[in-house]
Each structure stands twice: as structure tokens, then as C-alpha cells.
Amino acid sequence: GAVVSQHPSWVICKSGTSVKIECRSLDFQATTMFWYRQFPKQSLMLMATSNEGSKATYEQGVEKDKFLINHASLTLSTLTVTSAHPEDSSFYICSARDAERETGDTQYFGPGTRLTVL
């Protein structure tokens, strides 16, 4: 149980285009999902917290108009990188928290999406 999927697993796009990444909790409901980015050989940096039915909470330094987050249902959150540029190339990972489980503090991570902007 507690499986989180991401789609696509990798995407290559031209500079200036927008890219949408989906994060789904497959066998549980996630009122809260988190979006991270990871540069090569570095740690994960939290970008934003996505709350079902309300606006996302962004970390300091993360542009909310650049990284649009929508959490329209209890099993789906999307991250849209708008007007992508080469510096947005990164590994984007989502996680979901199953608040109903006994181990409600555990976050379950998706497999990640590698974005390359040309």
C-alpha cells in the first residue's frame, strides 16, 4: 500500500513552454501533498505544500506564478512549470501524506519527474 505515482517520468521541452506534472496517491487519500526539486547530487528542497481544496503554501524564494500547484482532489496534485527555462531543469519529486494511517507522519514519495528544458 501507500503508492504514489508521477507522470510523466521524464519530459523534454523547449524554452518558453509550460509543463504539467501529475502526482497521484493510488491507494489512499492525501489531504496534503508536497513538491520538491532536486539538483544532481544534491538534497531535496521543498518547494511547496499542496492542500486539497485550498491554495498551496510556497517556500521562501519559490515563485508561485512560476510553479502553479493545483490539488483538486484527494488523490491528485499537479505542478505546472510555466514558461520553462533551462535553469528549471531538475528532478521534481512529490510526496503524499496519508493522514488516516497510524503512521500519519510518514510521507510517501513518487518516483520523480526529470525535466529538461532546452
Next chain:
Amino acid sequence: SQQGEEDPQALSIQEGENATMNCSYKTSINNLQWYRQNSGRGLVHLILIRSNEREKHSGRLRVTLDTSKKSSSLLITASRAADTASYFCATAVTGGGNKLTFGTGTQLKVEL
């Protein structure tokens, strides 16, 4: 800024040996979690230890937490080549709303 600093940054051992990784953090926490990441993949949750716990075991994994020193260690016993991965500690800061702050990570290589 990174809440957790891990050492060593990289560790290379022989199969069968034990591997120990350390994590230090700066602020009060609710819990500390350890994750494994294989190259280019997502994270796999290994173990969670709460602030009122001092030691926890799961299979070949042993985690300790010293809140007075703001540090934790992950011990992998009888390591296998399949344990080769990056290991991250992550802290849930008190009052942080379940957000996790990740450490810098330790790259473990287990050689045959």
C-alpha cells in the same frame, strides 16, 4: 537552508560490513525520518523515530536519536551490494506542519 547535515558525504565499504551514517539538525523536532534513494529514482521510506524515542530497529537497520545533541545515526548491518544508494535524513520540525527538511545525504557504495 538545510536543517540536517549528514556525514560522511560518501562511504565505501565491503559487502558484509556495517555502515554508519550520522545526521545533525538545528531546531526542535517532532520526528526524524531516514530515506533511501537509488540513483535517479524516488525516495523509499526506511524508518521514522519520534522525538521521545531513543532507538528503533527495522530488520538490518538501527536508528538512534539523541535530542540533547540534536543528532541521529543510521546503522546498516551486514551490508549488501543492493544497499548501494544515497541515504537522507529528514526532520519534521516542531510547529512545521508536517513539512520535512532534508539533510545533505550520504552516498553509500557497497562493493562485492
